Amino acid sequence: MKSYTSYVAIGDSFTEGLNDPGENGRFRGWADRVAERLATLEPEFRYANLAVRGKLLDQIVEHQVPQAIALKPDLVSFCAGGNDLIRPGSDPDRMAKTLARAVRDLRGTGADVVLFTGVDPRDTPLMRQVRGRFAVFFLHIRSIADLYGCHVVDQWSMQSIRDWRAWSEDRLHMNAEGHRLVAAKVCEVLGVPSTDDWRHAWPPRERVDRRAKLREDRLWLREHLLPWVGRRLRGTSSGDALDPKRPHLEPYT
The missing domain is CATH 1.20.5 (Single alpha-helices involved in coiled-coils or other helix-helix interfaces)
Known part of the structure; x- marks a missing residue:
């Protein structure tokens, strides 16, 4: 198991932690939960979360990626693109080129990078119309991860978060249980011990x-x-x- 002394999370609402209630009116989310685990293993551990809800891929690459590079962390998680893909006219091929350049720069610092595929949108009426667009972009993510030696958290294959009980009322953001399951998956990908299991079996509804x-x-x-x-x-x-x-x-x- 590799030990991390610093971790920076970048992205949009998913990484910010909507809708997983935290302290002082802020959201917690899977990234905070992963940071909690890493902090128990490394006394000198430090954590930053630059994610902001609603941000598009270009905005994250322009603003958050340079900030993450300047912080020089051991570990960076990078999940973006969902807000782009549900907009008319989005181009997953162009998005992949933008993502690849950003990942190249992040990996050039020596940091480990975690990338994410999204959840299969076939159960969401709003997004299943553009399911093919999502699938193309997620295949690009896997290719970029292979090219630059990144970890991949494959949410497409996580049956546990396809259940609506892992999602909040807006049907776009996970609830606390969904974030807990994703955090468990991230820990498994990183080889970090966790008391949670992302292979959750929901009782019949x-x-x-x-x-x-x-x-x-x-x-x-x-x-x-x-x-x-x-x-x-x-x-x-x-x-x-x-x-x-x-x-x-x-x-x-």
Whole structure:
């Protein structure tokens, strides 16, 4: 098992930790959970999380990647592209070239890099229409990881997080249980001991009444989908006025 003394997480809402409640009104998330494990193994461990919700791949590469390089960590996690892929006209081939350049620069510092494929979107009505676009980009991610010697966390194959009980009400972000499962997978990929197992078997669900399901769908449409579409039309993001929650490498307790 390799020991890490410093870890920087970069990305969007997934890495920021939405919707896994933490302390002081902030989100926790899988990256914080991984940092907790790493901190128990290395007394000098330090952690930074530069991720901000709503950010596109180009924005992350332009702003967060240089910051991560300047911090000179042992380990970097890099998950981005989901916000791009659900936008009309996104090009996974062009995105892959941008990602590859950023990964090359990160690996050039000597840091270990963790990349992620996303969850198979076939169960999400909003995103299954562009499932092929997701699949192409995730294949590129695997190729980039092979080329530059990166770790890969393959969420596409994680059946445990395809269950809706791992997701929050907005159907776009995982809840605390989903983040816990992803953190367990990341630890396994890194060879870090963890008390959790990402191969979680959910108990059978009770049959959902069709009328209740329609009411739930209408509520989701009004409270989550329409506001999201409105931000896209206005060219704004939920993270426009937000700063990273942990911009500096600091001890994690």
